[in-house]
Amino acid sequence: MAVELYNNGRHVCLAFYDLVDEATDHAVQCNQFLIVDGDHGALLEPGGNMTYNGLLMSMARYFSSRNLDYIFASHADPDIVASLNKWMVTTNCRILISKLWVRFLPHFTTGRDYSDRIIGIPDEGMSVPLGSCKLKAVPAHFLHSEGCFQFYDPISRILFSGDLGVSLLDHAEAAKPVENFEEHIPFMIGFHRRYMIANKICRYWVNMVRQLDIEQIVPQHGARFVGKEMCNKFIDWIETLQCGVDLMNQDHYRMP
Amino acid sequence: MAVELYNNGRHVCLAFYDLVDEATDHAVQCNQFLIVDGDHGALLEPGGNMTYNGLLMSMARYFSSRNLDYIFASHADPDIVASLNKWMVTTNCRILISKLWVRFLPHFTTGRDYSDRIIGIPDEGMSVPLGSCKLKAVPAHFLHSEGCFQFYDPISRILFSGDLGVSLLDHAEAAKPVENFEEHIPFMIGFHRRYMIANKICRYWVNMVRQLDIEQIVPQHGARFVGKEMCNKFIDWIETLQCGVDLMNQDHYRMP
Numbered sequence: 001m002a003v004e005l006y007n008n009g010r011h012v013c014l015a016f017y018d019l020v021d022e023a024t025d026h027a028v029q030c031n032q033f034l035i036v037d038g039d040h041g042a043l044l045e046p047g048g049n050m051t052y053n054g055l056l057m058s059m060a061r062y063f064s065s066r067n068l069d070y071i072f073a074s075h076a077d078p079d080i081v082a083s084l085n086k087w088m089v090t091t092n093c094r095i096l097i098s099k100l101w102v103r104f105l106p107h108f109t110t111g112r113d114y115s116d117r118i119i120g121i122p123d124e125g126m127s128v129p130l131g132s133c134k135l136k137a138v139p140a141h142f143l144h145s146e147g148c149f150q151f152y153d154p155i156s157r158i159l160f161s162g163d164l165g166v167s168l169l170d171h172a173e174a175a176k177p178v179e180n181f182e183e184h185i186p187f188m189i190g191f192h193r194r195y196m197i198a199n200k201i202c203r204y205w206v207n208m209v210r211q212l213d214i215e216q217i218v219p220q221h222g223a224r225f226v227g228k229e230m231c232n233k234f235i236d237w238i239e240t241l242q243c244g245v246d247l248m249n250q251d252h253y254r255m256p
Numbered sequence: 257m258a259v260e261l262y263n264n265g266r267h268v269c270l271a272f273y274d275l276v277d278e279a280t281d282h283a284v285q286c287n288q289f290l291i292v293d294g295d296h297g298a299l300l301e302p303g304g305n306m307t308y309n310g311l312l313m314s315m316a317r318y319f320s321s322r323n324l325d326y327i328f329a330s331h332a333d334p335d336i337v338a339s340l341n342k343w344m345v346t347t348n349c350r351i352l353i354s355k356l357w358v359r360f361l362p363h364f365t366t367g368r369d370y371s372d373r374i375i376g377i378p379d380e381g382m383s384v385p386l387g388s389c390k391l392k393a394v395p396a397h398f399l400h401s402e403g404c405f406q407f408y409d410p411i412s413r414i415l416f417s418g419d420l421g422v423s424l425l426d427h428a429e430a431a432k433p434v435e436n437f438e439e440h441i442p443f444m445i446g447f448h449r450r451y452m453i454a455n456k457i458c459r460y461w462v463n464m465v466r467q468l469d470i471e472q473i474v475p476q477h478g479a480r481f482v483g484k485e486m487c488n489k490f491i492d493w494i495e496t497l498q499c500g501v502d503l504m505n506q507d508h509y510r511m512p
Binding site for chain 1: 278280281282283284286303304305306307332333334335338341356359360361362363364365366367369370371379380381382383392393394395396397398400402403408450451453454456457460461463464467468500501504505506508509510511512
């Protein structure tokens with residue numbers, strides 16, 4: 001069932017938290033998103049092959065997939081966009097992803113040429129018109145992927161943060177906003193320590209997003225941060241996190 | 257057509273350089289590998305959906321896919337292993353990949369439970385028996401993926417290096433060994449500067465592999481390094497390379 005993150009009657013942001021059952025699917029829980037503005041729509045992080053049918057059916061209550069304008073992919077991991085071939089075949093949408101991954105995406109497909117429907121986002125990011133609004137692809141390189149974007153919606157003031165802010169929860173818990181930041185840290189910290197690349201990069205990101213008017217930070221796994229106070233708690237936390245290469249040493253690189 | 261990297265009559269290493277046509281497929285060229293030891297076989301980096309049919313047919317001249325023991329995946333990018341669902345359906349093989357990606361792999365599949373055929377490699381690596389030999393999964397975390405392994409074959413003394421040592425060439429050039437290291441650098445440097453994560457990690461890797469008896473370094477895109485002298489030239493080059501987060505600054509993280 002879709003969760004309404006925002007709805008002003010014309011502009012709607014929906015999240016799908018329950019299309020992966022992490023227990024029976026033996027896979028990491030992940031969230032898919034739909035932004036609708038008037039007659040236009042974009043899917044964010046549509047997910048892997050196992051979520052395609054569920055997402056197609058669930059979104060149909062809100063928006064016809066036949067009219068889908070875009071897929072936005074933060075990066076090229078399987079839980080983000082392994083379903084690409086199915087969306088390319090069944091819709092006319094274009095996909096936006098970092099230019100670093102443009103020539104890797106076709107490996108998800110079975111050989112037909114979709115190159116005119118794959119849009120490479122330049123490193124500095126870009127604005128993307130959707131109906132009467134302009135979504136922003138915000139640089140998040142190395143958080144965690146080498147070419148990585150988050151998507152900011154200036155109407156809802158939601159930052160769809162990809163893998164930054166992720167928590168590993170079951171799908172029922174994932175659908176609820178974070179209530180207590182301190183109690184939430186144990187569900188985030190293991191993932192961020194390994195999959196985020198370096199504290200230096202976290203600090204660049206923090207400096208950038210502190211300029212931004214954010215009401216919600218909504219990651220691609222687990223629970224969302226709602227309200228400026230909770231968003232700022234996350235931003236303050238990630239600013240000081242040692243992670244990725246910060247924590248590696250020669251002991252991690254020895255012949256087995 | 258397969259290229260024989262090694263053959264002692266019982267133990268054979270084959271490379272497939274021409275299953276992606278980087279021009280007509282609009283995708284990055286990539287190499288697939290088959291190691292056969294007696295009646296046992298392993299595919300390394302089998303590739304995406306577009307290479308499945310070609311690899312299945314090409315390998316059949318050397319080894320029946322029905323008897324495939326393993327797929328080895330350096331990490332979970334689409335050009336490495338987006339074809340996973342097809343191999344799971346048509347063979348009984350197990351796949352080895354970093355434990356970091358075990359719960360992401362099912363997103364390549366359509367929902368059937370393959371968890372008993374997905375083996376998570378621990379961070380420190382492991383030995384994997386194949387016929388009468390023991391292949392080694394060698395830690396290469398952050399080169400480029402957070403959980404990343406290279407595969408060393410002690411019979412052929414080949415290090416299958418995943419994305420380390422990659423060059424961006426057409427498939428005809430990729431099939432030839434590197435002849436002149438200096439002239440080869442322009443085909444490597446752009447990729448390594450961005451997709452490799454930090455010089456600190458390169459140096460840890462260099463310290464590890466200098467202990468190893470290596471006759472060939474064989475990456476997953478582009479041309480291979482043959483002979484100790486050429487392998488050492490690559491090892492010396494990567495030791496000093498500034499890359500990834502080393503090259504990022506606040507200018508890369510600004511709102512578009």
